[in-house]
Amino acid sequence: MKNQTQDMIIIDALELSNWDRDFLLLLKEGGVTCVHACCGLWENARETLTKVGNWHRFFKDNEDLVLPVHKGADILTAKRLGKIGIILGTQNTSALEDELALVSVFNQLGVKIMQLTYNNQNLIGSSCYEERDSGLSRFGKLVIEEMNRVGMVIDLSHVGEKTSLDAIAASSRPVAITHANPDWIYPSSRNKSKEILTALRGNGGMIGVCAYPHLINGHQTTLEEFCQMIVETVEFMGIDHVGIGTDLTLNMSDEFLAWMRMGRWTHNVEYGAGSKDNPSWPKWPEWFETPADFPNIAQGLYQQGMSKDDVYAVMGGNWLKFFDEGFKAEKELAKCVSLI
Amino acid sequence: MKNQTQDMIIIDALELSNWDRDFLLLLKEGGVTCVHACCGLWENARETLTKVGNWHRFFKDNEDLVLPVHKGADILTAKRLGKIGIILGTQNTSALEDELALVSVFNQLGVKIMQLTYNNQNLIGSSCYEERDSGLSRFGKLVIEEMNRVGMVIDLSHVGEKTSLDAIAASSRPVAITHANPDWIYPSSRNKSKEILTALRGNGGMIGVCAYPHLINGHQTTLEEFCQMIVETVEFMGIDHVGIGTDLTLNMSDEFLAWMRMGRWTHNVEYGAGSKDNPSWPKWPEWFETPADFPNIAQGLYQQGMSKDDVYAVMGGNWLKFFDEGFKAEKELAKCVSLI
Numbered sequence: 001m002k003n004q005t006q007d008m009i010i011i012d013a014l015e016l017s018n019w020d021r022d023f024l025l026l027l028k029e030g031g032v033t034c035v036h037a038c039c040g041l042w043e044n045a046r047e048t049l050t051k052v053g054n055w056h057r058f059f060k061d062n063e064d065l066v067l068p069v070h071k072g073a074d075i076l077t078a079k080r081l082g083k084i085g086i087i088l089g090t091q092n093t094s095a096l097e098d099e100l101a102l103v104s105v106f107n108q109l110g111v112k113i114m115q116l117t118y119n120n121q122n123l124i125g126s127s128c129y130e131e132r133d134s135g136l137s138r139f140g141k142l143v144i145e146e147m148n149r150v151g152m153v154i155d156l157s158h159v160g161e162k163t164s165l166d167a168i169a170a171s172s173r174p175v176a177i178t179h180a181n182p183d184w185i186y187p188s189s190r191n192k193s194k195e196i197l198t199a200l201r202g203n204g205g206m207i208g209v210c211a212y213p214h215l216i217n218g219h220q221t222t223l224e225e226f227c228q229m230i231v232e233t234v235e236f237m238g239i240d241h242v243g244i245g246t247d248l249t250l251n252m253s254d255e256f257l258a259w260m261r262m263g264r265w266t267h268n269v270e271y272g273a274g275s276k277d278n279p280s281w282p283k284w285p286e287w288f289e290t291p292a293d294f295p296n297i298a299q300g301l302y303q304q305g306m307s308k309d310d311v312y313a314v315m316g317g318n319w320l321k322f323f324d325e326g327f328k329a330e331k332e333l334a335k336c337v338s339l340i
Numbered sequence: 341m342k343n344q345t346q347d348m349i350i351i352d353a354l355e356l357s358n359w360d361r362d363f364l365l366l367l368k369e370g371g372v373t374c375v376h377a378c379c380g381l382w383e384n385a386r387e388t389l390t391k392v393g394n395w396h397r398f399f400k401d402n403e404d405l406v407l408p409v410h411k412g413a414d415i416l417t418a419k420r421l422g423k424i425g426i427i428l429g430t431q432n433t434s435a436l437e438d439e440l441a442l443v444s445v446f447n448q449l450g451v452k453i454m455q456l457t458y459n460n461q462n463l464i465g466s467s468c469y470e471e472r473d474s475g476l477s478r479f480g481k482l483v484i485e486e487m488n489r490v491g492m493v494i495d496l497s498h499v500g501e502k503t504s505l506d507a508i509a510a511s512s513r514p515v516a517i518t519h520a521n522p523d524w525i526y527p528s529s530r531n532k533s534k535e536i537l538t539a540l541r542g543n544g545g546m547i548g549v550c551a552y553p554h555l556i557n558g559h560q561t562t563l564e565e566f567c568q569m570i571v572e573t574v575e576f577m578g579i580d581h582v583g584i585g586t587d588l589t590l591n592m593s594d595e596f597l598a599w600m601r602m603g604r605w606t607h608n609v610e611y612g613a614g615s616k617d618n619p620s621w622p623k624w625p626e627w628f629e630t631p632a633d634f635p636n637i638a639q640g641l642y643q644q645g646m647s648k649d650d651v652y653a654v655m656g657g658n659w660l661k662f663f664d665e666g667f668k669a670e671k672e673l674a675k676c677v678s679l680i
Contacts, residue, residue, distance in 0.1 A: 046386045053441025056448075101393025108396075109448055 005031045005295045009079055011316035011323075012291065013178035013208035013245030014038065014089075014157070016260075018252055019058060023291075024065045026250075027084050030294035033316060034075045034085035036178060036245070039111060041091050041118055042263035045102060048095035052109050055088060070110050072324025087323065089113030089178075091158065093124050093143065100139070103146040112327050113178065114147065115155035116140065116167060119272060120265060125163030128189045129272075133160030136167055144170045153326040156196075157245070164196050174204035174326065179245030181209055182236065185229050186216050190273050194236075201237050206322050208245025209233055213282035214273035215247070223287040227300035230314060239310050243319040244297065249281060250290060257281055345371045345635045349419055351656035351663075352631065353518035353548035353585030354378065354429075354497070356600075358592055359398060363631075364405045366590075367424050370634035373656060374415045374425035376518060376585070379451060381431050381458055382603035385442060388435035392449050395428060410450050412664025427663065429453030429518075431498065433464050433483065440479070443486040452667050453518065454487065455495035456480065456507060459612060460605060465503030468529045469612075473500030476507055484510045493666040496536075497585070504536050514544035514666065519585030521549055522576065525569050526556050530613050534576075541577050546662050548585025549573055553622035554613035555587070563627040567640035570654060579650050583659040584637065589621060590630060597621055 010031050016038040017023055027035065039055060040048045059068050067078045069085040078085030088111050095111070096102045106114070117127040124140035126133035136144070144167060147154055154175040156164045168175055177200060183191035192200075192207065200207060209230050213219050216226060234242045257280065261272040271279055287296045294315075301311045325333070350371050356378040357363055367375065379395060380388050399408050407418045409425040418425030428451050435451070436442045446454070457467040464480035466473035476484070484507060487494055494515040496504045508515055517540060523531035532540075532547065540547060549570050553559050556566060574582045597620065601612040611619055627636045634655075641651045665673070 045389055049385055049389070049442060049445055050439065053439060053445045056444040057441055060444075099390065099393060101397055102389060104396040104400075105389055105393045105449065108450070109445065 005298050005315075008298065008312055009033045009075070009316035009320055010294050011075070011243065011319040012036065012248070012294075013176070013243055013319055014210075015246060015248045015291070016252070017248055017250040021062060021065070023250060024062060024084055026290045026292045028065065028082075029292035030290070032084060032291050032294055033079045034069060034087065034319075036087045036089050036113055039088040039090050040095055041260055042094055042265070043090070043092075045095050045097050045099070048090065048106070048111075052088065052111070055086075059086070068110055069323075070112065071327050072320060075320055075323065087112050089115070089153075089155065091115045091155070092118035093122060094118070096123075096143065098123055098139065100142055100146055103143060103152060104150050107150040107152045111152070112323075113153040113155050113176070115157055115178075116143075116159050116163065118158055119261070120263075125167070126160035127158050128160050130160055133162040135162040135165075136170060140167070141170055145172075148173045149330045151327050151329040151332070153323070158190065161193060161196065164192075165199055168196075168199045168203045168205070171203065173330075174206070174322065175200065176205055176322065176326070177207040179208050179210040179212070179247040181215050181229060182233055185232060188215055188273065190215055197237060201241055204241075206241050206243055206318060207233065207237060208243045208319070210245055210247050211285065211288050212247035212249075212273065213284055214278075216285075219283040219285045221285055223285070223296060223300040224303070226285070226287075227297070227304045230301060231304050231306065234310070234314065239313055240318055240321075242314050243322075244315065246288065246291075248284075248288075248291060252281060254280060345638050345655075348638065348652055349373045349415070349656035349660055350634050351415070351583065351659040352376065352588070352634075353516070353583055353659055354550075355586060355588045355631070356592070357588055357590040361402060361405070363590060364402060364424055366630045366632045368405065368422075369632035370630070372424060372631050372634055373419045374409060374427065374659075376427045376429050376453055379428040379430055380435055381600055382434055382605070383430070383432075385435050385437050385439070388430065388446070388451075392428065392451070395426075399426075408450055409663075410452060411667050412660060415660055415663065427452050429455070429493075429495065431455045431495075432458035433462060434458070436463075436483065438463060438479065440482055440486055443483060443492060444490050447490040447492045451492070452663075453493040453495050453516070455497055455518075456483075456499050456503065458498055459601070460603075465507070466500040467498050468500050469498075470500055473502040475502040475505075476510060480507070481510055485512075488513045489670045491667050491669040491672070493663070496540075498530065501533060501536065504532075505539055508536075508539040508543045508545070511543065513670075514546070514662065515540065516545055516662065516666070517547040519548050519550040519552070519587040521555050521569060522573055525572060528555055528613065530555055537577060541581055544581075546581050546583055546658060547573065547577060548583045548659070550585055550587050551625065551628050552587035552589075552613065553624060554618075556625075559623040559625045561625050563625070563636060563640040564643070566625070566627075567637070567644045570641060571644045571646065574650070574654065579653055580658055580661075582654055583662070584655065586628065586631075588624075588628075588631060592621060594620065
């Protein structure tokens with residue numbers, strides 16, 4: 001199988017794993033070209049600096065294997081050098097606190113993707129887990145305008161229905177749902193409605209289908225079922241608008257799980273996309289236990305009868321185009337030629 | 341006079357003024373190519389983000405007149421476009437707090453110069469105003485190593501004698517005194533001893549001679565006296581090691597003066613380089629009241645009998661070479677060709 005993916009660009013639009021050299025070697029084994037790595041969940045501006053600083057150290061200590069990605073061309077460089085390109089992003093806008101100018105500051109630090117909300121309402125809007133979602137706030141509109149200006153990609157994966165629709169309408173540029181699935185295939189408050197995905201398609205945006213067990217049918221979901229979902233998503237969205245965003249969480253501690261779900265905002269146990277009966281890190285399907293298994297997904301798509309061009313588009317070609325354009329500052333857009 | 345400086349690159353290695361469009365027009369009138377602008381005095385990491393964010397806003401709002409400088413080539417671009425290049429720097433390492441990784445983070449934010457201490461002892465060393473200076477701390481040595489690695493210039497202008505000597509010895513790359521004078525010409529604890537300047541010269545470093553009235557003989561210092569000092573400094577240091585760092589403070593408030601001198605660290609009145617009899621912002625010499633007066637300095641140097649090449653070197657050529665090399669990451673140094 002591996003030979004069939006050697007010239008493929010594979011991009012995973014979200015991973016939250018425990019980054020060490022062993023993990024990098026698994027990515028390399030899976031032929032992964034580029035990963036959007038989570039650089040923050042609930043952290044404020046100061047704490048996010050520490051996270052970025054830790055990534056700088058990781059880049060330095062592993063420069064034979066990794067390459068920080070700030071623009072589309074960096075992804076091609078990573079492919080050429082056989083390194084893993086890493087895009088930093090936060091799954092929240094908590095790093096901005098209440099300060100509009102910090103969009104541009106964190107963009108300069110290579111935080112090229114921000115999810116507008118994590119699991120809770122924040123200064124910008126509401127999450128998919130809030131009971132009510134009153135949509136994009138006044139500050140939220142300005143943040144979107146500023147993200148559009150500087151070339152920071154807007155991510156709606158955990159964002160609530162109304163805030164998502166507002167954000168898509170407000171954004172002058174395509175937005176992303178880096179890691180979620182259609183909710184009519186796998187019902188979950190974290191998955192996305194036809195209304196959102198219709199708006200996303202109209203906006204020129206992209207969805208990264210997600211293998212996080214709680215967002216599919218658990219670890220027993222077969223590769224065939226997962227790839228059928230991809231085919232259905234492509235049928236709904238169009239071939240240019242679908243990629244992969246596994247939400248992989250490998251070798252993470254229970255302590256981190258508690259931080260991920262409960263941050264500092266509650267003293268009660270929260271289960272996120274899990275449940276009381278399934279409170280810990282989920283077991284992953286046997287066809288995707290580590291990023292070394294990426295070729296299985298390509299193989300599964302071929303088995304669905306997908307063409308080579310379409311498999312390449314879904315596995316990474318679409319994200320490459322999307323990030324190449326999305327990471328450019330607005331004023332660069334007019335004068336630049338696409339990589340593809 | 342202006343015609344004589346049109347092809348000259350003029351670099352001011354420190355200004356602390358109230359940056360607005362009027363000030364930019366004065367810089368343009370003076371033919372200034374590039375300024376090292378003070379982006380922090382006592383601010384911690386979080387507060388420095390706000391300062392950097394304000395600068396981003398200033399760059400955006402005045403993009404017809406300014407250009408942020410991250411590398412030597414940006415200074416040449418500024419000259420070619422007739423814009424003012426701006427290098428951000430902090431006059432303290434307070435932005436790093438106790439976190440080594442923040443050197444690389446602030447370097448990525450374009451803070452290309454950091455003064456190791458402002459007027460007080462800090463985590464790294466001591467200032468020229470402390471009674472005792474025990475030299476570079478353990479953390480200080482690591483910070484210098486990291487600044488050397490990433491290509492952030494070490495500034496010793498307000499740093500104490502022992503810490504300065506330690507820093508020069510510890511640094512594997514040339515360091516700067518962006519704004520101070522030889523103390524045997526103008527005695528002041530802020531000016532620099534023969535011992536420091538000898539070490540600086542040996543290190544390949546540079547000094548920017550300073551027109552701040554408290555560091556010369558007040559506003560009555562004549563242009564001739566100031567330029568005589570430059571000639572003497574060049575004689576001592578060698579022509580390649582001297583530039584200008586005016587420390588200009590135009591249109592600043594008394595509130596800012598209090599912050600500059602007293603930060604949050606004292607409730608007593610402090611006078612910095614001033615005194616009880618001269619507590620406010622100093623009056624500047626009539627030959628340097630605004631940056632539009634830069635050509636006067638070039639004129640004064642010619643009147644001292646300095647050659648055209650030497651005048652060009654002191655007015656900006658030396659800083660251009662120094663910053664071009666100094667802003668490169670260590671690993672870039674070997675493979676890059678100098679601009680000059």
